[in-house]
Amino acid sequence: MTGRVGARRLAVLAAVPLLGVVPPVGAAARADGPGPSGHKGEHGPQGKGKGQGHKGKGKGRARPAPHRKPVKQQKKARSVRLHTSGPGQAVLPGRTYDWPFAVTAKGPGKAGRAVVRATLPKSLEFVSGRRDCAVSGWTVECDLGAVRPGETVAGTIRAKVARRARPGEALRIPATATWRGQRAAASFPVVRVARTADLVLEKTAPATARAGAPISYRLKVANRGPAAAENVFVHASGPVRLLVGNAACVPEQRGFVCGVGSLRPGETRTLRFKVLPAGNVRTGRVLVYGSRVTSSTIDPHPGNNSATVRTRMTAKKGPAKKGPVKKSPVKKGHAEQAGGKKHAPKQAQAGAPQSKRAAQK
CATH class of the missing domain: 2.60.40.1510 (ntegrin, alpha v. Chain A, domain 3)
Known part of the structure; x- marks a missing residue:
């Protein structure tokens, strides 16, 4: 059976040129001459046909993916932030208040020195500060020391409102923070002097x-x-x-x-x-x-x-009481003379002129 099958295959192959039958694609790829697209092929196991991975001049070839450079990871930049706060209400002349602040450092690297500077208005007198603060004129400088990346350090400026401060006056305090060459500016909240x-x-x-x-x-x-x-x-x-x-x-x-x-x-x-x-x-x-x-x-x-x-x-003032009337003492002779004259009988008085006439007679 095997010998017969082989003989038939040889007979078919021999009759192919005579019958005009197109040979299989695999056989055409191996032969020299025009390829399926009309271009000459190359000797070897692979040709320049469509869909091949090698370079060629035919249409429809697949282009290789462009070469992309690897993206380098960008380094985080250094930065500093300044947070400020204030009394939150109108301030009174002669009273002392606190102005809190905080500094946050960000970025790679080691710790660096952080400094906060604030300028006080003339209506505020520096009293003290937390985190090594000192004043020169109207400028307050607070040294926060070494601050690590990602760390937040807080401080406070304490000041007294001058008695000469005008009622309704707005107190503004601009400030800056520096850290490892970075600088941030911020102002404390505006506060007004109370009307008193x-x-x-x-x-x-x-x-x-x-x-x-x-x-x-x-x-x-x-x-x-x-x-x-x-x-x-x-x-x-x-x-x-x-x-x-x-x-x-x-x-x-x-x-x-x-x-x-x-x-x-x-x-x-x-x-x-x-x-x-x-x-x-x-x-x-x-x-x-x-x-x-x-x-x-x-x-x-x-x-x-x-x-x-x-x-x-x-005590209440009552009505005045009348006391007994005291009579002044009178001499006896004078009293008798006065009494004789006052109480003399009328006959005696009437007879007095008669006796005078008699005397004249």
């Missing part, structure tokens, strides 16, 4: 008063500034009842309150009124009567906003 008014209350009253009788009081309210005092009121408390006054006063739980209005810096207002002590304030007791002044404007010195007076109650 120093109110002073003075009160006068008599040292003694009769129980049950009205007592006169005088109140003087003064504003020492530096700003105007708004919505000023005087509150009086004590066991008394208001009788008359020259201000708008209304009763309170234990006394009354009088509206004063607004006071400009250096202005003074005087209140005069009379009160009647309560019935339990009897003779011999001391009437304690206090007052205080308030305002919607901040008063940095509340110690002089109150005044208290004391009045001792004395």
